[in-house]
Every structure is written in C-alpha cells, then in structure tokens.
Amino acid sequence: MTDRRAPRSGEALPEEPLSGGNTGVVVRVGDTVRRQAGHWTPAVHALLDHLESVGFDAAPRALGTDPQGREVAAYLPGLVGTLGPDVLPPPFRTVQACRAIGAWMRAFHDAQTGFEPDPALPWRVAPGRPLAPGEVVLHHDVGTYNTVLRPDGSFAVFDFDFASPGWPVDDLAYVLWSWTPLWHDEAAVDREMGGVTLSERLHKFAAVLDGYAADAPLRAQVPDAVLRRMTRQSRTLEDLAAQGDPAFVRMVAEGHAERPRHDARWFAQRRDLFAAAIS
Template structure:
C-alpha cells in the first residue's frame, strides 16, 4: 500500500498508509501509547487511537480525517485564529487534563520531555500545527510525543503561546493578544493561578528553546529540519524577547 505525507509530520516523518498514520517511534512511545489507550478507554475523543507498531518499527495510529495546517512554509489559514477555535482549544485541553486523571504510567516510564512536576501528564505541544480541523473548526489534538508529567499551568501557557498567539509579529496588537490570553484562561476554567500564566509562558518558551537545542545536538532529524528553517535560534529568541517586553500588558486582563 502506498504512503503519502500525513497531517503535520514535520518532526516525526508521518505518512498516511490507508486508514492509518505511521510515525517514527522512540523510547517514549510505550508510555505515550499507554496514555493514548487510557484516553480511549475513558471516552476522550480528541486524541489519536493506537493500533501498534509496524514491521519497520514505526508507531501506527488510526488516521483522523480533516485539515492539518502546519503554518510553515505556508501561513496558517485565517480560520485557525477565530475566537471560536481559541475557545475550543482551551476547552479541549481542559477535557484532556480531566481525562488523563487516573492514568498510571507503565513502570518504568520513559518520557521525551523532562519532568518539571507531576500534577498532570502534559501534552507539552498544544498548538494549531498539532491539530485537526473540520470545516474550519478544531476537532482533535495530535502529536503526543512530547507528553510527560508536568504542571497544568505549563500546558496552559503553551496553549496560550501557540493559540493566542504570543509572537513578535505586528498583528494582532498587544492589547488584542491580552484579551485573547484572558479568553483562553476563561475557556479553560483557570483559577487564581492565571496571574502566573505569563511568567509560566516565559519559562515555557525558554525551556522549549533548550529542549529543541538538545534534540538537535542529539541528532534528531525532525528537530534538525525545523532548526534549519530558523537559523541561530531566531524564532524562539524573538518570541522570548516579545514576552519579556510585554509581560505586564499580556497579564493586564487576568
């Protein structure tokens, strides 16, 4: 059966084979598969379904139909930035956090992303480029490869970074971004800890840069490809600088 490029796939060389997606596996795959099977068992519908491992050692997931914009080299479609999708992303993340409660990782569990706490199993890469849309509306979240134990606020801050988004481009304005930060927090149902979400975002951006640099140094082909698009850490360094410069404004409505 023929293979074709699947939704996203920048980091994992994902290909579609019939009704399945084949992706590069790693030491973290058994723990991630256990998590995905738990999500399926409790009825969470916003994540991939595990089929197994193929003869080439790749993980096999059920294909989820829809649109999966990557945002590079082509920009994200404008429908991604609708308020309805920002709200849907926050609510989907909250449902995921609720659904993972009660999950017991296999022992010993290997996770790709270094643990910074054990409040929840974070997705760690909540973003439009890891999402499936149907008719312009968010349907599911993809790419759990970076999942691992962490703080709930860590995942929320990642969602804010990518879905608001908090970048150094000129549109939307800082004021509009601050309103969308508030909207994301409200839709997620974040409590008083929302006051710390921009501090967490800055920490998350810095950690993301260090994680990416480490993966490139380890020879990860997916991260090496992404890194080649943004020489000298330019993309992440600019994002960090933007958040530092506007942290008070971004926190204004919280």
Template sequence: MPDDRGMTFDEEPLSGGNVSAGVVRVGDTVRRPAGPWTPAVHALLDHLHSVGFHAAPRALGLDERGREVLSYCPGVPTWPERFDLMEPRSALTRVGHIIRDFHDAVAGFTPPPGARWRVLYPQAGDEIIAHHDLAPWNLIAGTDSWAFIDWDTAAPGTRLWDLAYAVVSFVPLSAEPALRRGDPVERMRALVEGYGLEDEDDRRRLIGLTAERARAMHDLLAEQAARGNAPWERLWREGHGRIWRANADHILDNRQRWEDGLLG
C-alpha cells in the same frame, strides 16, 4: 501495503509540523517511527479514549516494520496555511475547552510500571502526563471534530505548563509582527476562559510561564543542535532558536500589561 483488515493501500507521506520524517498514511491509519516511549504513549492514548476523550488518535499497536500505528485524524493542520481558522474568538475558546477536557481526562491515568517518556523539556512538576506541544501545528481541524496529534513528547508536567505553551502558540505571543493576530489580551482571554482558568493567582502564574516556556524552546534547540540531533539541528540553523529567544524577550517586555489585562 495491507492494513489490519487485509486491504491494500499505498503509503502516502504526511508533511506538516517540524518532525514528520517517516510519517505516512496507510488507509485510515498513520504509521510513525516508534521509540522507547511508544508503549507509554499508547497506554496514555488508550486511557484517554476509555474515559471518553476523543480529540486524539487511537493507538493501534505496531506494524510488521515496527512502526507505531495510529488512527488517522481527518482534517487539516491549522498552521501555517489554515491559521485563519483560529481567528474567531470562538475558535480559541474551543481550543481551551479541548485542552481542559484532556487535562481532566488524563488526571486519572496511572502510567504502566517502568513507563519511559520522551522528556525534552524541563519537568515543571508531575501533576499530570502533559502533551508538551499543544500548538496549531499539532491541531487537526476536521469538519466534525478537532484533534491534537503528535503525542510522542508526552511526559510528566503540569496543567499550567501545558496551557502556557498553548497560549504562546495559539495567540500567538510572537516577536514577529507579521505573525500577530488582533489584541493578544482578548485572544488570551478567549483561550483561558475556554479552559476555565478562573483563579487569579493561576492566571498571573500563567503569564510568567509563557516566557519560561518560550525560553525552554530556545534552550531545547540549542542543546539538541549542539549534539547534532535531527531535526533540531536543522531548525537551529534555520533560525528557530533566535525566534524563540525573541519571543521570550517579547513576552517579558509586555508581561505587566498582559497580566493586568488578563486579570482585569
């Protein structure tokens, strides 16, 4: 099919993540199914680029089939095959920097009148428009730059709620021993220091929010699976709900030790 410059490219299905049905690459663009939230998300992406935050795709409107068009971010997803990219402390610090840059950039964003967001998680506040899925499966690591993709779940939230999920997923705070990487306190410290979270009360609250965030993922899967909604119904059947519940329990079991380490 032709791109916006009239050049013809084949559609290349893109995989990765848990919600990739209908996502294709066309030349240097990505086409995805649009939804009622798409205009608000595109306004958000336009704002981010206008203030100099480039670790996100650019919004390029809709194509002739009503799909949203985004700029293609070259690189590889860092989960699962490339999670070794997150092994150095410097990589987690870099992730923390990117998230802080995003949160600072979005602080000046005013949603368009009547903005509709895809609200899937509890709204822990409306401090910012949060990404809500800052995770290695949504981080594209390129040679020259890294970028977060899949902004369709952007919605009102708080900085700490957004950061808590990044801590859960990038450290990761997993109940599965095979998924753990090194000392969780040292990895948390690298990410949090990259973010610049210095306040002790905020660090203490962050640890508590990681357990709440993991539990929220379990509850989302349970609710959507009960309604028969894809792709969550499939993920529930594959055991992701059990995994997230176990992660929440694992965090609670270790909360005091990790909190002491992060504060110490």
C-alpha cells in the same frame, strides 16, 4: 506492540505523505497514520489507551506498530492546521478557536483522572516517573499544526511525541504562545496568521484561559509560565540537536532555538498588558 488494524495478507494500501512532520516523515495508510516509533512510544500509547478507555475521542487511538517499526495511530478527519510558511486557515485564527483549544486542553487534562504512568516507561525528553500531586501528563506541543478542527467547531489534537509529566499551566503556556500568537516577528505574524493586532492578541490570550475555565490562582501563574516555556523551548531544541538528532540539528541551524528568546523579550515588555487581560 503490533498493528491491531494491519491489512490482510497480500493487501497493500497506498501511502500518502502528510504535510507537517517537522521532526519526521508522516504518512497516511488507509484510516491510519504512521511515523517512526521511538523509545517514548510505549509511554505515549499507554496514555492514549487510557484516553480511549474513558471515552475521550479528541486524540488519536493508538494502534501499535507496523512491520516497519512505525507507530500506528488512527487518522483524525477534519481541517488540519498548518506549520507555516502558508497562512493558517481562517477558522483557526479566531477568538472562538482560541476558546475551543482551551476547552480541549481542559478536557484532556480532566480525562487523565485515574491514569498512573508506568515509571519504567521513559518519555522522549524525560525519564519515566510517577505524577506528583497536581501534575498531569502534558502534551507540550499543542500548536495549530498539531490540531484538527472538527465540523462542530471543537478540536482534536495529535502528535503526542513530546508528552511527559508536568504542571497544567505549562501546557497552557505553549498554547498561549502559539495561538495568540506571542511572536516578536511581525512579518511572521502577518504571513502565517494573516496579521493580528495587539488588541486581538489580548482577546485571544484571554479566550484560551476562558475555554480552560482557569481560576484566579491559575491565571496568576500564567505570565511567568509563558516566559519559562519560551526559555525552556530554546534549551530543549539545543539539547536535542547536541544529541545528534538530524531534525533538531536542522531546526537549530534555521534559528528555531533563537526565536523563543526573542519572543520572551517581546512578551516581557508587554507582560503587564497580558496579565491585566486575564486577571
């Protein structure tokens, strides 16, 4: 792949480092965003190309790679969420925002109708394979830090590096964990979310599923899916660190693999409250 919007010969655009980028350096160049490509980039770009072809505009357009081997994607304008330690902007912390991100996820999953991943193209943490009945390609990382709030109150989502096939409820589980949030660390909730009561968490938890228009059978799967997602997160971080990826070695050293286990214990103790809120 080559950059389909490369500058003309001799034209040099400045590179502006962007905040976030927990697993790599991300820069803005003109109206594009660039980051190091990986073995998973062709699979991700095939997905993004499909989304563009069906008119789904709430994800970046894939624009190939540049001469430095970096992935090139279209820049998404709007208010970008944060990745701590600063407090999340207030518009991201509302019940309405939780409903809107649920609606984004439903639209993202629905937009994949007719998309068939190439089994020869691997994902970052999974081999390439066909979709099983009922599966879609999951984003896997729709945290507030990977979203852009647009003027009309809707969201766009970027950073599809961890996309791979799976069950829709598992994508929802990560959103519920991140946006409610289902964190055991009250100090982190106060610092990064401006403080959220248990009652507010229950309302936000339900709002995500309302935005997704989740039916009763799907809602019944959610509590177990949340616990499963938390446990899998710890294993994934540890596996990537064991493979020698410097970003994940650092994250494990900072305790990011242990926090999901603590969150799982916190949520398990309150599981019935959250299950009742969405039944």
